[in-house]
Amino acid sequence: MTQATYNGVLNLAAGAFLLAAVLIVWRHELRATVRLLAWQGLALAAIPLTEGVYHHDAALITVGAVVLLLRSVALPLLLTRAVGTEDHERRESTPLVNTTTSLIITAGLTVLAYAVTRPIIALDPSPATRAVPAAFAVILIAVFVMVSRRRALSQAVGFMMLDNGIAATAFLITAGVPLIVELGASLDVLFAVLVLGLLTGHMRRTFGDTDLAQLNELRG
Amino acid sequence: MSALAAVATALQILGVLAGAPLVVGGMRQVRARLEGRAGGGIGQPWRDLRKQLRKQQITPRGTTVVFALAPAVVAGSTLLIAAIVPLIALGSPLDSAADLFGVVGLLFLGTVALTLAGLDTGTAFGGMGSSREITIAALVEPTILLAVFALSVPGRSANLAAIVSASALNPGQLVSPGSVLAFVALAIVIIAETGRLPVDNPSTHLEVTMIHEAMILEYAGPQLALVEWASGMRLTVLLALVANLFIPWGVAGAHPSLLAVLVGFVAITAKVSVLGGVLAAGEVFIAKLRLFRVPELLAGSFLLALLAVTASYFFATPTN
Secondary structure: OOHHHHHHHHHHHHHHHHHHHHHHHHOOEHHHHHHHHHHHHHHHHHHHHHHHHHHOOHHHHHHHHHHHHHHHHHHHHHHHHHOOOOHHHHEOOOOOOOHHHHHHHHHHHHHHHHHHOHHHHHHOOOHHHHOHHHHHHHHHHHHHHHHHOOEHHHHHHHHHHHHHHHHHHHHHHHOOOOHHHHHHHHHHHHHHHHHHHHHHHHHHHHHOOOEHHHHHOOOO | OOHHHHHHHHHHHHHHHHHHHHHHHHHHHHHHHHOOOOOOOOOHHHHHHHHHHHOOOOOOOOOOHHHHHHHHHHHHHHHHHHHHOOOOEOOOOOHHHOOHHHHHHHHHHHHHHHHHHHHHOOOHHHHHHHHHHHHHHHHHHHHHHHHHHHHHHHHOOOOHHHHHHHHHHOHHHHHOHHHHHHHHHHHHHHHHHOOOOOOOOOOOOOOOOOOHHHHOOOOOHHHHHHHHHHHHHHHHHHHHHHHHHHOOOOOEOOOOOHHHHHHHHHHHHHHHHHHHHHHHHHHHOOOOOOHHHHHHHHHHHHHHHHHHHHHHHHHOOOOO
8 A cells, every 4th residue: 555545545534534523413313323423433444444554564454343343333233223213202303502503613623623633743743643633523523412412312422423533533643552452442332332222222211202301300 | 828728718608608508408307307297408498598588678667777787797797707717728818817716706796796686676575585695695605715725725726727737637636535525515505606406496486485586586588588597607607617626637728729629628518417417316306495494504514614624734734
């Protein structure tokens, strides 16, 4: 793989990664956001795979394959099963912040991410570190999604995005974490999503809804 | 500048003049066929124009020179854009006089002329249409400027010929994130600017939904013909511009040969036909957005343009 292809693929993956986050902010249908999350997982997996192929690092390729399987296949599948079948359950109907404002806020967060990561890029300017702002922007956007959505599942999507962003930052800054650390983190996320799925199902059976704003009073 | 470059520019203007009604007719025909209707044929807009141009000139009572001049301003500014942008060949005589920002300015000159004409009639629909149009235009303008900025980063110039030749020399950057995002943002903005679905329905005359049609409701006869011709030309020029910015092959150089000019003409005709067909086919599957959700779409496109700028600026330039 030549230097130019490596640059191009890495930038394309980082761009797609950020774009998926933006589209998750834009869309309100839960199934669509879960599908976008799968695409984001694909873009995330492309980062270690590209670096592994470029640096001839078999461990990194293995990590990339694990990430691909887990984040773009297994986790979205689990989340899709947790989406309710009723009409009012499928959509984030009354967001706390309207879409136009959230998109403008997202734009602000992206610029902020580029501003605060400049010192990190200055430490070691390489194609990989230059894509760090995109990963960092995804972290900020994920936090915003988590605080501005009402449905339990959207918040789970925000949580997954946060984890994707952190993983992408790690891959881009350190050219990959050790296999055992990545496996541990992935297993953690898998269990978190399993528990979240169970909790969502339980909430729906008990309250008939997953709107977290209604959970501010005790029920017998 | 060679004589053939001037010929190419003249051919651009004539091509846009003659081709615009055909583009509109072709798009209507694609739409009609996909909806299971026979359609009026590709030449129908030309027949409509001929009919309108033969009619008597009527000026509504109480309108001023603003109303009378607006169609000419729209058509004139669009023709000027057609002369500036590199559609067939790069070396237009006007190329050094205006860059992409100038083109955007000319585009809005036409929009503003029409909105003023809508207000000038003093009717309820004219004012309503103008207010809607200017709301959309105010949201579209920053997006266009940002997308243009993103496109001018790789070529290190906002000059259109420089951008097109830079991307033709280095096709790899066309699939870079910045370029792809700028394309999506620009596509949404152009759909809004030319009043196509899902922002505005070009074939509606229903009071509550029309935007562009509401402004020009008072025009009749030759003036209506001019306005409709001009809006067709805007669509054609913008489609051709997007085609050449992102698919720069086939455009003749600054000192073209006769063969290169002909190849450029055929290439741009093919690109516009394909792009128009795709746009029309896409419109079959979508409904018009509610007016209050249009800002959402345009804010999204603004964000994409902003991401395009950040991507092409931060990924491309070394920071040391």
